[in-house]
Amino acid sequence: MRTTLLKKRTLPLLLASTCLLAAACSRQPAEPPKIPSADSGAAPSQGIKYTAPFKDGKYDPPIDLSTIAEITSSTTFKNGETMENNVHTKWAMDRLGIQLKYNWTAPQANKAFETRLRLALSANEEMPDVVAVRNTQLANDLIDTGKFMEVGKLWEQYASPMYKKAVNEDPSMWYPFMRSDGAYAIPIPEYSWNDDTILYIREDWMEKLNLKAPETIADLEKIMDAFVNQDPDGNGKKDTYGVAFGFRDSLNAGMASASWLFGAYGTVAEIWNQQPDGTLAYGSVQPGAKLALGKMKEWMDKGYIHKEAALQDDSKASSLFTSGKVGIIGGPHWMTLFPLADLQKNVPGAKFKAYAIPKGPDGKQGRKGNLNFSGAVLINKNAKHPEAFFVYENYLFEHFAWPQKGDEFQYQFKEGYDYAIVDGKPTADTNKIPGGRVIPQKYTLTFEAARIPSSQMEAYANLAKGNGPTNQFEVRSSLIADAPRLQAATVNLELKNTSYRENFTAPPTKTMKSRGDNLKTLEKDTFAKIIYGEAPLDEFDKFVKSWESSGGSAITQEVNDWYKSVKKK
Structure with missing residues (x-):
């Protein structure tokens, strides 16, 4: 399995004016800090010194901890609460005994949060005590300002056993944030395989047209042809498409995602794939990418793909599926809840089912996999505490990431917010929660409270067997895992060995910056x-040569030099 975890660059480089300290900008990637095993970590109750009076698990008197926050579209509030004042800040x-103080908040949409943060850096504003960012590039840009402290020693001293266990499941999540003198950001663990692609297919169309489950690309093409040419929606018009790409x-x-199509030919575009010899190669210039592009061109010509796919983002493309115009879409297991649940609302009687990604002509399967971390936390050099x-985070890992029966987070974050007790039983049904369901864990400093990478998919897999919950985490998971989600999660876990994950997360190399x-x-x-047929398929070969001669070869060497440096041990 291609499991080395590294993050793709997705945001622009920091303005040169934010690189405030030449020494900080010259730091080079190095080996990760030596993380102790989970059972060797000292917990706060074991005699650790604090910077303020600390008694019975809390600061007394309370201390202030300043931060900033990125507000996503899924971060919603109730009871008149805001990011600055809510059930989480009260907790x-x-x-x-920590009073969270927000210097400012900004929405994620249109990169408003990133823009606000970059402006603050350009203006040399004082940074808050703690900054959490989702994007690895942005984290590295913050590191290069010289405003944030080396955190490896703090980690060794203060991180709890469960917190260390979560990160130790994949120590390479430290790689993006290392410099020659240590680690400068703490990775935020994410559920493994959480965003990895599976296929969803209109099951009512499959039944109506008497089609069989696909195993190969050829099988899928037969299904797409039927979806386009055999009027699956019965409206007498040729107005349906085979697959949604955005x-x-x-x-x-x-x-x-189209990553599963490229994966069927042995590569995933736009990321650095690990090769059999252990080196990294850019997926978009591999021979398999040419074959995948040829297949996409063929599908476009046959009307299997919407003509505006190149102009559509994934949200717009998914709306074609939920409106009943497309029969196949690739995406994460959690799409069963949103947005695919809208299909039944928009098209009465419609059904979908999760399927494995298809095999290519040589039996290959592949898809872009998500990383085991979702961002990083940086701590200001001037932080008083x-x-x-x-x-803060130790408590969440010890009680939220893996709750025990009777824990305050045994069902979700807070009764009346993300769950309710009805007839003596917990439920996450928004219709049964007074005022509807909101998710306080999204208010936390690390976006989703605390997650142990392997826990979620393993819980879903066990629940899917119908044996009932075997631990409190599975009890909690069962509240949000209906039959479609469990079926999708089972398919997802069966494909775990097909995932390609980005293997390069260092700051941009010298040639990346210029080319x-x-x-x-x-x-x-x-x-x-x-x-779109505006250039022949052989144009790909010219592209590869131009890519290599215009900086690609130099970048490949630089990427591999870095990769070797973090894999020495």
Whole structure:
């Protein structure tokens, strides 16, 4: 399995003016800090020194901890609460004696949060005590300002056993944030295989047209041809499509990904794939990418793909499926809840089912896999209480990430918010929660409270067997895992060995900085022309040669030099 975890660059480089300290900008990647095993970590109750009076698991009197927050579209509130004042901030104060202070908040949409943060850096504003960011590039840009402390020693001293266990499941999540003198950001663990692609197919169309489950690309083509040409929706018009792709921003877009098609030919575009010899190679210039592009062009010509796919993002593409116009879409297991649940609302009687990604002509399967971390936390050099973040996150890992029966987080975060007790039993049904369901864990400093990578898919797999929950985490998972989600999660876990994960997360290399944007534009333009028939398939070979001669070969060498440096041990 291709499991080395590294993060793709997705945001622009930090303005040169934010690189405030020359010494900080010259730091080079190095080996990860030596993380102790989970059972060797000291917990706060074991005699650790604090920067303020600490008693019975909390600061007394309370301390302030400043931060900033990115507000996503799924971050919603109730009872008049805001990010600055809500059930989560009250919990932090009451349980831990930590008064969270928000310098500012900004929405994620249109990169408003990133823009606000970059402006703050350009203006040399004082950074808050703790900054959590989702994007690895942005984290590295923050590191290069010199405003944040080395955190490896803090980690060794303060991280709890469960917190260390979560990160130790994949120590390479530290790789992006290392410099020669240590680690400068703490990775935020994410559920394994959480965003990895499976296929969803209109099951009512399959039944109506008497079609069999696909195993190969050839099988899938027969299904797509039927969906396009045999009037599956019965309206007498040829107005349906085979598969939804939305590659305006990326071929690997989350909810309408084409990565599974490239994976069927042995590569995944736009990321650095690990090769059999252990080196890294850019997926978009591999021979398999040419075959995948040829197939996309063929499908476009046959009307299997919507003509505006290159102009659509994954949200727009997924709406074609939920509106009943497309019969197949690739995306994560959690799409069963959103947005695919809208299909039944929009098209009465419609059904969908999860399927494995198809095999290519040589029996290959592949898909872009998500990383085992979702971002990073940085701690200000001037923070008065740098250990306070660990007091906060340790509690979440010990009680939220793996709850025990009777824990305050045994069902979800807070009764009346993300669950309710009805007739003596917990439920996450929004219709049964007064005022509807909101998710306080999204208010936390690390976006989703605390996650142990392997826990979620393993829980779903066990629940899918019908044996009932075997631990409290499975009890909690069962509240949000209906039959479609469990079926999708089972398919997802069966495909775990097919995932390609980005293997390069270091700060941009020297040649990436000078040539990267031009190479990306060349790639995007060439691929679009091939898919739409504006250039012959052999244009791909010219693209590869141009990519290599225009900086690609140098970048490949630089990427591999870095990769060797972090894999020495």
